[in-house]
Amino acid sequence: MxxxxxxxxxxxxxxxxxxxxxxxxxxxxxxxxxAYGDTVAIAGVYGPKHLHPQHLQNPEKCTIRCNYxxxxxxxxxxxxxxxxxxxxxxxxxxxxxxxxxxxxDRFPGTVIDVEIVILQANASTRCxxxxxxxxxxxxxxxxxxxxxxxxxxxxxxxxxxxxITKEExxxxxxxxxxDIPFTICSNxxxxxxxxxxxxxxxxxFNEAIDAAISACEKINQYQIRALKGEKIDENx
Amino acid sequence: MKINSVRIPNINKRKIIExxxxxxxxxxxxxxxxxxxxxxxxxxxxxxxxxxxxxxKTEIIAGVKLSTQEPYPDHEDEGTMSVFMEFxxxxxxxxxSGPPKIDxxxxxxxxDRGIRESGFIDWKALCIKKNEKVWSIMVxxxxxxxxxxxxxxxxxxxxxxLQSAYFPRYDEKEEKVKxxxxxxxxxxxxxxxxxxMTFYEIKENLLLDADREEEDISNGRFTITLxxxxxxxxxxxxxxxxxxxxxxxxxxxxxxxxxxxxDTYFLKIDNQIKKLIKTKN
Numbered sequence: 001m002x003x004x005x006x007x008x009x010x011x012x013x014x015x016x017x018x019x020x021x022x023x024x025x026x027x028x029x030x031x032x033x034x035a036y037g038d039t040v041a042i043a044g045v046y047g048p049k050h051l052h053p054q055h056l057q058n059p060e061k062c063t064i065r066c067n068y069x070x071x072x073x074x075x076x077x078x079x080x081x082x083x084x085x086x087x088x089x090x091x092x093x094x095x096x097x098x099x100x101x102x103x104x105d106r107f108p109g110t111v112i113d114v115e116i117v118i119l120q121a122n123a124s125t126r127c128x129x130x131x132x133x134x135x136x137x138x139x140x141x142x143x144x145x146x147x148x149x150x151x152x153x154x155x156x157x158x159x160x161x162x163x164i165t166k167e168e169x170x171x172x173x174x175x176x177x178x179d180i181p182f183t184i185c186s187n188x189x190x191x192x193x194x195x196x197x198x199x200x201x202x203x204x205f206n207e208a209i210d211a212a213i214s215a216c217e218k219i220n221q222y223q224i225r226a227l228k229g230e231k232i233d234e235n236x
Numbered sequence: 237m238k239i240n241s242v243r244i245p246n247i248n249k250r251k252i253i254e255x256x257x258x259x260x261x262x263x264x265x266x267x268x269x270x271x272x273x274x275x276x277x278x279x280x281x282x283x284x285x286x287x288x289x290x291x292x293k294t295e296i297i298a299g300v301k302l303s304t305q306e307p308y309p310d311h312e313d314e315g316t317m318s319v320f321m322e323f324x325x326x327x328x329x330x331x332x333s334g335p336p337k338i339d340x341x342x343x344x345x346x347x348d349r350g351i352r353e354s355g356f357i358d359w360k361a362l363c364i365k366k367n368e369k370v371w372s373i374m375v376x377x378x379x380x381x382x383x384x385x386x387x388x389x390x391x392x393x394x395x396x397x398l399q400s401a402y403f404p405r406y407d408e409k410e411e412k413v414k415x416x417x418x419x420x421x422x423x424x425x426x427x428x429x430x431x432x433m434t435f436y437e438i439k440e441n442l443l444l445d446a447d448r449e450e451e452d453i454s455n456g457r458f459t460i461t462l463x464x465x466x467x468x469x470x471x472x473x474x475x476x477x478x479x480x481x482x483x484x485x486x487x488x489x490x491x492x493x494x495x496x497x498x499d500t501y502f503l504k505i506d507n508q509i510k511k512l513i514k515t516k517n
Contacts, residue, residue, distance in 0.1 A: 025381050026293045027328045038281055042380070044326030067325060067333045072376040073283035073299025076415040081320060081376065082335060115326035115333075117378070119297070120280040 002174060003157035007167045008037075013211060015151070015163045015218060017234035020131075020226035022139040030140025032226065034132035036163055037235075038122035043132035045140040047112035062107035064099050066091040068129055070118040090126045091116075097130055097150070097183045097193040103143040112142065123166045124152040127181050130193070135223050148192055149219035150183040153208045155200050160207045162215045175199075182212035186220045189213060244452045252453055256441045261450070267443045268493055270501060275392070277400040277512045282416070285401025285423075289393040292447060293383035295327075298393035299376050300401040300423075304413055307363070307370040315362020317373040319348040321390055328382040328448075342477065344377065347391045347432070349473040350461030351398070354430035361424030364406065373398070373423070384447040387459055391432035396509050398423055400516070430472055431502045432461040435490050437480055442490060444497060456480030458487070460494040464502075469495050 006012065016037030025031035028044035035041065051057045068090040072078045098114065114136065116129040127150035134148045154164035157174035164179060171177040178198025184191055191209075200208065226232055255262055265271065271292030280286040283299035290296075307314060321344035325333045336344075351357065362371040375397065377390045405417040436446035436454040446454060456478035462469050471491070476482065482490075 025295075025326060026383070027381050028326060031326070040280075042326070046326075046329050049329075069324060069333075071280070071297075071299060071378060072320070072374065073280055073286060073301050076282050078301035078303060078374055078376075081322060083333070113325065115324065117324055117326060117380075120282060122282075 003159050003171065006161060008165060012159055013162045013214065015215060016165070018219075018222050018232060019235065020135070020222045020232040022135055022226050022229075028136070028140075030136040030138070030142070032132045032135035032139055034128050034135060036124050036128050037165070038120055039124050039128045040118070040120040041125060041128035041132045042117050042119060043129065043136040044115045045112060045133070045136040045142070046115075047140075048107040048110035048142070049113075051109065051111035056111075057109045060108050061104040062102070062109075063111045064095050064102060064104075064114060065111050066095040066098070066114045066116065066133070068094060068116045068118075068126070070121060070125065074118050074121045090129070093193050093195070094126070094130050094133060097148055098133060098137065100190075100192045101134075101144050101146055101148055101185060102137060103145060106143055112137070121166075123164055123169050123179075124181070126150070127152050127183070130183050131219060131223065135227060138223075138227055146188060147186040147220060147223055148183050149186060149216035149223060150181065150193065151212055151215040151219060152179055152181040153211050153215070154179055155198065155204070155208065160204070160211050162211050180208050180212075182209075182216070184213060184216040186216075244449050248449055249453050252450060253439055256438055256443075261443065263447065267441065268497060270445045271447070273392075273505065275396055275505070275508055275512065277396060277509070278516060283397075284404060284418070285397045285399070287393045287396035287400060289389045289396065291385060291389045291392075291445060293381055294385060294389050295379070295381040296386065296389040296393040297378050297380055298390070298397040300397045301374045301376070302401070302404055302413070303372055303374070304364060304369050304406070305372045307367065311359070313363040313366045313370070314359035315357070315371040315373065317348070317352065317357060317375065319344045319351070319375045319377065319394060321347070321377040321379075323379045323382065323386075327379040331382070342475075343387055343390050346387060346459055346461075346473060346475045347375075347377065347394050350391055350430040350432050351394065353472040354461065354463040354470075355426055355428045355465070356395070356398070356430055356463070358424035358426055369411070371403075382448065384449075384451040385434060385445045387434045387457075388432055388445065391430070391461070392505065395429060399425060399509055400513055428463045428465045429502075429506060430461045430463045431498055431505075432459060432473070433494055433497050434459040435493075437478075437482070442486065442493075454478065456482065458482060458490050460491060462494055462498050464498070469498060
């Protein structure tokens with residue numbers, strides 16, 4: 001069977017309804033919520049602050065420390081609470097992506113803690129998490145060279161689709177499902193995070209990059225609107 | 237996980253104690269008043285039941301997941317429940333990531349006791365097959381923003397989440413739970429809904445629902461969980477916390493006050509939850 005129509009009726013390059021908001025956690029220096037449809041991520045930022053233990057300090061640069069936490073009830077079958085290998089990897093790639101855009105030279109020896117919590121999961125949780133984290137950093141007033149936006153592009157059967165859902169991720173007919181999460185800078189369009197899980201012919205990879213860039217441009221607009229104080233909720 | 241490097245400034249401490257001397261709180265609340273509360277249900281679609289409770293700036297979310305397990309040998313026809321509580325490091329600068337420490341373990345255990353001992357859950361109705369299979373209820377509580385009195389907010393969120401929960405489908409042939417497919421069956425809950433309240437002691441003043449600063453100053457706390465199955469109020473759980481001593485008069489006073497607080501707040505909160513459940517259906 002050829003994948004001609006998406007299971008939720010979206011166009012191939014259409015994002016799910018977006019929810020975006022900043023300032024959701026009063027205690028945090030910066031905080032944000034970002035949701036792709038049923039995937040809801042929140043992020044809180046604390047810092048720049050003193051880094052303990054001292055031997056972790058970098059006298060030349062600020063360190064970004066990420067945590068990614070999927071709540072036990074965010075998935076269909078309860079997930080064991082606490083960190084696991086998957087969450088550690090996602091925290092690392094998030095750290096790497098954010099470190100490229102934050103002006104780290106400004107705050108030598110300090111740390112910025114970025115906490116990402118997934119409240120509800122339906123694929124692309126890492127992308128929603130990175131989007132929320134980038135907004136939270138900006139909301140905290142931390143100097144950044146540019147924003148980053150993240151989206152997962154999929155190859156379902158032989159179609160390149162934007163922002164895939166769990167149902168699409170599990171598609172096993174025809175060419176199967178390939179998940180390609182991207183994180184792209186808003187101005188320079190540099191790719192600061194890229195993963196791939198599945199199979200895609202080398203000749204078609206360009207299509208995925210193009211789809212990612214155009215999706216990230218849209219997401220960037222949502223992020224900016226939310227940072228200006230708008231509460232975006234397209235579900236309504 | 238909590239780190240202890242964050243302390244409250246002495247000047248705030250003095251101010252709070254000073255005004256308590258005049259029977260006043262800095263936030264203009266009465267000593268036995270809760271802050272504004274807000275309850276939301278169904279905050280996470282994949283959970284069997286979920287709730288968000290805000291008390292002032294304190295925000296707690298709780299989710300209920302159901303699965304099956306073998307019953308305990310001494311309760312061969314009764315379901316089980318476990319309550320977990322965690323301070324997510326995003327809830328305040330004093331928290332770091334790490335496995336739950338004793339502060340969150342204590343909260344989970346107090347909430348668990350109140351729910352268990354009140355008879356809120358009909359354990360026998362959670363039995364699928366005696367000696368072989370029963371439902372197990374997992375309640376996960378997370379702090380999203382800590383502005384004091386996490387204890388009561390956690391209990392409220394857990395109880396609201398339980399009330400909003402629906403069973404997932406159980407395939408009798410495969411003897412397996414079909415996660416993600418919800419039935420219309422609610423949890424077997426009774427009318428003995430527990431209501432938990434915590435008093436914080438600051439220089440011999442006993443105040444309800446302390447905010448972050450008040451909680452930091454207080455030396456001791458006392459948690460009371462009441463339910464009212466018939467005309468009489470029953471104490472289902474007590475916990476003295478912190479490093480201070482209470483006299484028996486103080487304990488009696490708190491128990492007396494807890495009955496009044498129950499009368500003022502319980503129905504209000506319960507009606508709000510019932511209304512939210514109705515509008516959801």
